[in-house]
Amino acid sequence: MNAIGPAGFWSYTHRDDQLDGGRIRRLAEAIAHAFEMTTGDELHVFVDNTSIAWGEQWRARLDSALTSTTFLIPIITPKFLKSQECRREIITFSGHAASLGLDDLILPIHYVDVPQLTEEDSGDEVVQLISRRQWVDWRQLRLEDENSPEYRQAVNQLALRLKSILETPPASGPILVPSSSAEAADQPGFLDSLAEMEIALPEWADTVQKFGEVLESLNAKTQASAIQMQQSDARGGGFAGRLRVTNELAADLGAPVAELAQLGSRYSAELSRIDPGIITMIRMIGEGEVTEEEEASAREIFGQLTEMIVAAREAVPNLQGLSEGAKVMASGSRALRPLMNTIQTAVQQVVDGQTIIEEWGRMIDELEGPKTGS
Structure with a gap:
């Protein structure tokens, strides 16, 4: 399916739709x-984000x-906030x-009520992305009859909002412009973004390394505590x-937990800050809007970025473990x-x-074009 014209990608968990009797999918159809x-x-x-058509159109x-x-x-x-796939969709699209x-x-x-959306200092990047936007409150409407006047009016208002957005020119253009553009002398140029990325890469690599060090410290302390627990039990220490x-x-x-929190916040914030500029930079290369010198410099940085993606990818499973x-320890101890x-x-x-960086990697790979066999 090659959809032309306005399109909407419905990002939701299938389990939520099942629990609500299919109302989430029917809401999508009603708005359309x-x-x-x-x-x-x-x-x-x-x-249906599991279908081929969804994936093809998304890309x-x-x-x-x-x-x-x-x-x-x-x-x-x-x-939704617990679904990594849903989080990936909103981060990438953003x-x-x-x-x-x-x-x-x-x-x-x-x-459905998510209290974090009204908190001022949520440490969740996805919650921040959502709360910075004017979200539509459907918490009570979802309980209304789908044929009720209140429900149908709310659906119509959302459709009108989509229409208004399409008819309103964007407030600003792309985040990044070519450094050779005289009209954009005060905005960050292509080489400015490259320089920022060159500085950021070693910092990110250092953060990943420090995560590993803190992880080792946490594991060692936890294992030592488990031994102490066994010794206490052996002595009849009881509860x-x-x-x-x-x-x-x-x-x-x-x-160590405080250090881990600081590392996580820094890692996420820095990547989110420069993400739009890097995406624009990669897109500009693909569209031939940069000089040969700028492209050569960018590709050198991209090589370092690819190495970082691999290193971070290897570290993530340990962190998820x-x-x-x-999660298990939290369920069993109020102190912890x-x-x-x-x-x-x-x-x-x-x-x-x-x-974020996996999306950069995908876009960089596609700059090379399709790989052909020998």
Whole structure:
């Protein structure tokens, strides 16, 4: 299917749709119908992110200027934030949209209450991406009859909002412009972005290495605590002995967990900050909008970036293992719970950051064109 014209990608968890009797998918269809009724134009809505058509259209839209007529509509629920695939979709789309100056193409629907959206200092990058936008409150509407006037009016208002966005010129252009453009002398140029990336790469590599060091420290302390627990049990220490060991472990983990939180926040924030510029830079090379010298410099940096992607990819499984262990420990100890929650947040920041650099890697690979066999 080669969809031309406005398109909306429905980002949701299939389990949420099942639990709500299919209402999430029916909402997508209702909005598409209302949009066509009010504009006369079809809105292509892609709802099954496991289908070939969804994947093909997703890549085609991201890799072309058609992004300016493409919406991402995430259905926000607690399960959405726990779904790595949903997180990947919103992070990836956000970077591409921001690179074109089109941040308003993400329209979150707050479907089931997610308290983090109203918190001022959430450490979750995806929550921040959502909360910075004007999300639609569907928390009560989802309980209404789908044929009720209130529900149908809300669907129509959302369709009108999509129509308004398409008719309104973007407030700003792409994040990055060629350094040779005299009209954009005060904006970051191509070489400016390359220089920033050259500085950032060693810092990211250092962060990944430090994550490994902190991980070793946490594992060592946890294993030592497990031995102490066994010794306490052998002495007949009972639950009081176990509580003492647990409280000592909580105190001992304070410093490394704080360092882990700092590393995770820095890693995620830096990648998100320069993501739109890097995407635009790669796109400019693909469209032949840079000089040979600029392209040669960029490709040298891309080689280093590829090495970083591989190194980070190797580190992520160990961090995810740490996160799973932290989840188990948090469920069994009130003293450890805040620390374990912090660990899970830090690991999630690294995983989200990996989504960003993996997308760079995909785009860089495609600059070389299709590989042919000998």
